[in-house]
Amino acid sequence: MNPALRRHQRDWEDLGDLDPCWAILAYPERRFGRWDLDDFFRSGEQEIVRLAMDMQRLGHPARRARALDFGCGVGRLTRALAPHFRHCYGVDVSAPMIATARKLNAAFPNCEFVLNGQPDLRMFPDGHFDLIYSVLVLQHLPTRAAIAAYVVDFARILAPGGLLVCQIPSHIPLRRRLQLRRRLYGILRSLGIGPHVLYQRLGLFPMRMTSLPEQDVRALLTDAGARILEARADAMASTAIESRTYYVTKPEGPARPTPSDAV
Numbered sequence: 232m233n234p235a236l237r238r239h240q241r242d243w244e245d246l247g248d249l250d251p252c253w254a255i256l257a258y259p260e261r262r263f264g265r266w267d268l269d270d271f272f273r274s275g276e277q278e279i280v281r282l283a284m285d286m287q288r289l290g291h292p293a294r295r296a297r298a299l300d301f302g303c304g305v306g307r308l309t310r311a312l313a314p315h316f317r318h319c320y321g322v323d324v325s326a327p328m329i330a331t332a333r334k335l336n337a338a339f340p341n342c343e344f345v346l347n348g349q350p351d352l353r354m355f356p357d358g359h360f361d362l363i364y365s366v367l368v369l370q371h372l373p374t375r376a377a378i379a380a381y382v383v384d385f386a387r388i389l390a391p392g393g394l395l396v397c398q399i400p401s402h403i404p405l406r407r408r409l410q411l412r413r414r415l416y417g418i419l420r421s422l423g424i425g426p427h428v429l430y431q432r433l434g435l436f437p438m439r440m441t442s443l444p445e446q447d448v449r450a451l452l453t454d455a456g457a458r459i460l461e462a463r464a465d466a467m468a469s470t471a472i473e474s475r476t477y478y479v480t481k482p483e484g485p486a487r488p489t490p491s492d493a494v
């Protein structure tokens with residue numbers, strides 16, 4: 232694994248140990264373990280109710296066999312997808328997140344949680360998923376190239392007629408790019424200071440923000456054979472970070488000739 236990705240994985244292992252629900256939905260008043268789990272999981276259900284309306288309106292995915300929740304954390308959205316798909320996979324880079332997801336979602340037999348430390352999704356074959364859903368994830372990757380690699384692989388593993396929904400910031404203002412707390416966390420952590428001291432005593436945490444301009448995302452998806460149905464400005468716009476949620480499909484291949492088509 233390349234060193235930047237290994238550091239990124241270590242950051243999310245730390246966050247998954249320190250305060251997993253806050254690392255997922257970082258409301259200041261919920262910090263230090265103050266998320267009520269019912270409220271936390273209810274927020275996922277509400278989000279997937281909105282997704283179900285979008286699926287209806289867009290007419291995708293054509294089938295409902297397999298869904299992927301990429302960057303699943305503790306399964307807030309994976310479990311909410313469970314009533315809509317035969318099998319739901321939550322994939323995450325952080326072992327503590329995956330361990331907690333398995334524990335908290337044992338009552339959802341059609342949800343499976345998988346650890347993936349690769350810079351792509353080679354563990355899945357082409358055209359495997361009817362839905363790929365990823366929010367609040369790609370924005371935390373260390374580089375634009377890392378975001379691009381996953382976006383291209385999403386297009387590969389999306390089934391023809393499927394639906395990919397992914398959120399990516401398109402622009403981050405300079406002052407938000409400095410990320411002093413994260414930098415200081417990285418320096419002190421590499422000097423051997425433990426994550427609990429850094430987080431609880433010094434108020435530092437290793438979350439980063441990376442953007443990818445909309446025209447780059449469009450070019451990546453189009454070159455990969457996908458079709459963008461919509462690109463919507465999402466709620467992060469109110470924080471001065473411009474962000475888009477992309478709704479994407481992949482054309483169904485040419486229909487196989489039926490006997491009546493044969494000449």
Ligand SMILES: C[S@@+](CC[C@H](N)C(=O)[O-])C[C@H]1O[C@@H](n2cnc3c(N)ncnc32)[C@H](O)[C@@H]1O
Pocket residue numbers: 243254255256301302303304305306307308322323324325328347365366367368371372
């Ligand atoms: C802010 S949380 C969002 C979790 C989930 N999408 C939700 O909204 O409930 C970001 C998650 O992405 C995961 N993550 C970060 N980089 C990843 C990568 N390269 N592959 C898979 N998961 C990743 C983190 O470990 C973390 O669980």
